[in-house]
Amino acid sequence: MKLEQLLSQRGLVLQSPSAEEIRTRASKTSPIKLFYGETYDAYGNTIDSMKYYFFVADLAKSLKQEGFEVEPTILVADTAACRNVSSQLEYKYMTLGKERAKFVEEVNEVYGTELKVLRMSEYIDSPEFQEELQKVIDTCTGNPELMVKVEKSVPESKIEIERKKGFMYSFDEITTIIGLDVKIGPPREDLYDNIAREIAADRGEKGLMSLFLTPTLPLGMNWAYFFSNEGIENHGITAYKAGSKRLQDHRVLVGRMDSDYVKEQINQSFISENPNLPNPVLDVGIISEIARKRIGGEDTPVDLAERFYNGEIKPLELKKIVGDLVHEYVLSRF
Amino acid sequence: MNMYFQDFKMTENNKPDLEKIAKEQHAIKLAQKEKESNYYPEKLEEFGLKTINRFVDFHPDPSKYMKLGITFGHKGMEPVAEAMANNEPWAVVSGLNPSGPLHMGHKAVFDELLWMQKNGADVFIPITNDESYVVGKTSSLAESRRIAIEQVIPSIIAMGFKAEKTKIFIDSDYMDIYNVAMDLSPHLTLNKAFGVFGFDKSEQGENPGTMFYRSGVQLAQILLPQYEEFGGPKPTLIPVGIDQHPYIQLSREVARKKGFIPPAELDLKFMWGLDGKGKMSASREESAIFLTDSPEVAKKKLKKSYTGGNPVADYQRQHGGIPEICPIYTLRTYHFESDNNVGESCSSGEILCGNCKNEAVEQTLDYLSDHQAKLPEARKRINEYILTTPIRSIFK
Numbered sequence: 119m120k121l122e123q124l125l126s127q128r129g130l131v132l133q134s135p136s137a138e139e140i141r142t143r144a145s146k147t148s149p150i151k152l153f154y155g156e157t158y159d160a161y162g163n164t165i166d167s168m169k170y171y172f173f174v175a176d177l178a179k180s181l182k183q184e185g186f187e188v189e190p191t192i193l194v195a196d197t198a199a200c201r202n203v204s205s206q207l208e209y210k211y212m213t214l215g216k217e218r219a220k221f222v223e224e225v226n227e228v229y230g231t232e233l234k235v236l237r238m239s240e241y242i243d244s245p246e247f248q249e250e251l252q253k254v255i256d257t258c259t260g261n262p263e264l265m266v267k268v269e270k271s272v273p274e275s276k277i278e279i280e281r282k283k284g285f286m287y288s289f290d291e292i293t294t295i296i297g298l299d300v301k302i303g304p305p306r307e308d309l310y311d312n313i314a315r316e317i318a319a320d321r322g323e324k325g326l327m328s329l330f331l332t333p334t335l336p337l338g339m340n341w342a343y344f345f346s347n348e349g350i351e352n353h354g355i356t357a358y359k360a361g362s363k364r365l366q367d368h369r370v371l372v373g374r375m376d377s378d379y380v381k382e383q384i385n386q387s388f389i390s391e392n393p394n395l396p397n398p399v400l401d402v403g404i405i406s407e408i409a410r411k412r413i414g415g416e417d418t419p420v421d422l423a424e425r426f427y428n429g430e431i432k433p434l435e436l437k438k439i440v441g442d443l444v445h446e447y448v449l450s451r452f
Numbered sequence: 453m454n455m456y457f458q459d460f461k462m463t464e465n466n467k468p469d470l471e472k473i474a475k476e477q478h479a480i481k482l483a484q485k486e487k488e489s490n491y492y493p494e495k496l497e498e499f500g501l502k503t504i505n506r507f508v509d510f511h512p513d514p515s516k517y518m519k520l521g522i523t524f525g526h527k528g529m530e531p532v533a534e535a536m537a538n539n540e541p542w543a544v545v546s547g548l549n550p551s552g553p554l555h556m557g558h559k560a561v562f563d564e565l566l567w568m569q570k571n572g573a574d575v576f577i578p579i580t581n582d583e584s585y586v587v588g589k590t591s592s593l594a595e596s597r598r599i600a601i602e603q604v605i606p607s608i609i610a611m612g613f614k615a616e617k618t619k620i621f622i623d624s625d626y627m628d629i630y631n632v633a634m635d636l637s638p639h640l641t642l643n644k645a646f647g648v649f650g651f652d653k654s655e656q657g658e659n660p661g662t663m664f665y666r667s668g669v670q671l672a673q674i675l676l677p678q679y680e681e682f683g684g685p686k687p688t689l690i691p692v693g694i695d696q697h698p699y700i701q702l703s704r705e706v707a708r709k710k711g712f713i714p715p716a717e718l719d720l721k722f723m724w725g726l727d728g729k730g731k732m733s734a735s736r737e738e739s740a741i742f743l744t745d746s747p748e749v750a751k752k753k754l755k756k757s758y759t760g761g762n763p764v765a766d767y768q769r770q771h772g773g774i775p776e777i778c779p780i781y782t783l784r785t786y787h788f789e790s791d792n793n794v795g796e797s798c799s800s801g802e803i804l805c806g807n808c809k810n811e812a813v814e815q816t817l818d819y820l821s822d823h824q825a826k827l828p829e830a831r832k833r834i835n836e837y838i839l840t841t842p843i844r845s846i847f848k
Contacts, residue, residue, distance in 0.1 A: 340537040340538070341510040341511060341512060341533075341537055342510070342530075342533040342534045342536065342537035342538070343534075343537075344510050345506055345507055345509075345510040345511070345530070345533050346530040346533060346534065348506065388510070390509075390510075392509065394509075395509055395510065
């Protein structure tokens with residue numbers, strides 16, 4: 119698939135650097151580092167994480183086809199996931215981190231994604247990382263404007279805890295991403311990305327490019343849920359944490375949920391033909407359609423959103439299509 | 453020569469300067485439109501209310517009034533939406549002052565209530581004859597009660613409300629409402645009540661009755677569905693004119709203290725009176741089409757109505773009318789049209805006021821004839837709608 123086609127897939131890419139900007143970076147940096155990082159919780163692996171895995175893999179493939187050398191990495195931020203859990207749960211969460219890394223390997227096997235998996239615990243204690251971390255901390259703490267941005271990168275509910283911990287979660291994140299080329303993530307991560315870019319610019323280094331995919335939305339929720347949760351269409355729920363906003367029963371949990379349950383959730387879901395409104399069914403459909411194409415060896419853009427919004431597919435039909443796709447090409451494969 | 457033109461300056465050859473007249477009139481009406489278009493958004497901001505747009509976006513079949521922006525704002529509608537979507541109980545309360553028969557302005561509110569009933573609401577309609585009397589709109593409690601029974605309630609029933617989901621009560625007949633008012637009173641201070649309602653001792657018409665009605669009985673009407681006799685606490689929606697926001701705000705505070713769900717507010721734009729002097733009101737008879745008006749009377753009022761048009765037809769054809777301030781446009785759009793076609797035809801100059809009024813007459817007379825034909829049957833069914841449930845839970 120051509121880079122332009124990949125980046126303009128409706129319903130999948132929210133905001134992206136231009137194909138030319140990515141090519142320019144790839145021509146100057148070899149290998150070009152493509153990156154997606156995530157934490158996790160105890161509820162399992164979401165189909166929404168797969169959206170990012172697939173996209174990183176497709177971006178890598180597209181650039182490789184143009185002759186660029188590429189390093190696509192999925193980071194499982196196990197150390198970060200343990201930062202806010204009690205010491206008794208730390209072992210459990212580190213184990214969950216291994217399981218998440220194993221899940222990425224499984225995705226590699228089933229869908230041929232060829233992603234490199236890295237756990238944060240594998241590098242966080244290295245002298246190189248610690249040295250870089252100290253530089254980031256020094257830069258931020260020495261610049262009150264940057265520190266304000268660091269504070270803003272933390273959700274309000276966690277600000278007090280993070281303040282006590284010296285904002286280590288944010289500093290680890292910024293240090294991790296500062297030397298990257300293209301970082302794929304949900305829109306909320308712009309806060310970290312901007313700080314990393316600012317520090318890089320100060321140092322006269324290349325700044326990372328942010329590429330945001332569409333927000334993740336819960337299944338099985340009716341119109342009133344979306345009406346009441348103002349702004350959800352912009353920020354969604356956390357893609358990689360199944361228990362985000364306690365909505366674990368309204369996610370597609372790969373390897374844990376059976377297809378009938380997921381199909382029922384899809385049937386109960388709010389759906390609208392208005393492209394400005396959130397569409398959780400379409401979101402799962404797009405991920406499942408990418409899965410189908412990968413398994414079938416089709417290297418073409420996903421046009422499900424286009425077909426739905428131009429009226430070719432009706433809402434009830436879409437629910438049926440998505441239910442069948444997610445069963446056949448995702449749930450039954452794990 | 454039309455009397456209207458006599459006020460205008462004549463040109464040299466002793467003919468009215470039509471272009472000047474047209475321009476002046478257009479400018480006056482544009483200014484009126486400007487004022488009107490700013491009024492509601494400013495109020496939304498002042499009171500911290502939300503627009504109805506998000507509800508319209510997400511509800512599978514929002515009401516016509518919501519889609520047209522006639523119902524334009526809300527506060528705290530989220531629990532109502534959840535109940536609506538999950539087929540859980542919820543209620544709507546809309547009171548009415550029976551100082552005369554219902555008019556088309558009332559019908560607009562009742563149309564919205566009908567939509568709510570179709571969406572699962574239990575509809576509570578307090579007929580506030582006690583208020584009519586204490587504020588001096590009727591000569592006696594008996595007089596306002598008579599109007600309620602003979603004219604108001606049959607008209608409401610004739611609009612198509614389902615008896616099993618409609619609870620109408622005349623305040624002076626439903627004494628439990630006064631017990632509920634007493635039950636709520638300790639949750640409100642006089643200081644607060646004075647702050648919201650004013651109660652200027654020197655003001656004519658203020659008396660102990662108005663004070664008890666506004667700060668006690670009105671609250672009781674709003675919070676009545678939340679008593680256990682009606683399956684409460686439950687989400688409740690109160691459609692109001694935006695000037696009533698402070699009362700709803702007060703009832704939300706009292707609801708919290710009482711352990712009820714704060715009632716939600718839904719704001720409706722008022723309907724222009726035919727005289728162009730403000731909202732359609734029974735106190736200015738020529739401003740309103742009453743549901744009991746004869747065809748002759750209704751036709752006469754409509755023909756005489758103020759409009760958003762221009763006295764010079766050619767000018768209006770070229771520049772269009774100003775439907776936003778036109779009572780005829782409002783009447784037709786609120787009640788007889790499914791979209792904004794009238795408004796578009798008016799602003800484009802495609803339709804002039806004479807023709808528009810003719811169409812309005814036809815539509816209004818058809819409606820009145822149909823409505824009035826239903827009244828005899830509606831009168832026979834009054835008892836099916838009257839609320840008699842005693843409120844015993846307050847004595848526990």
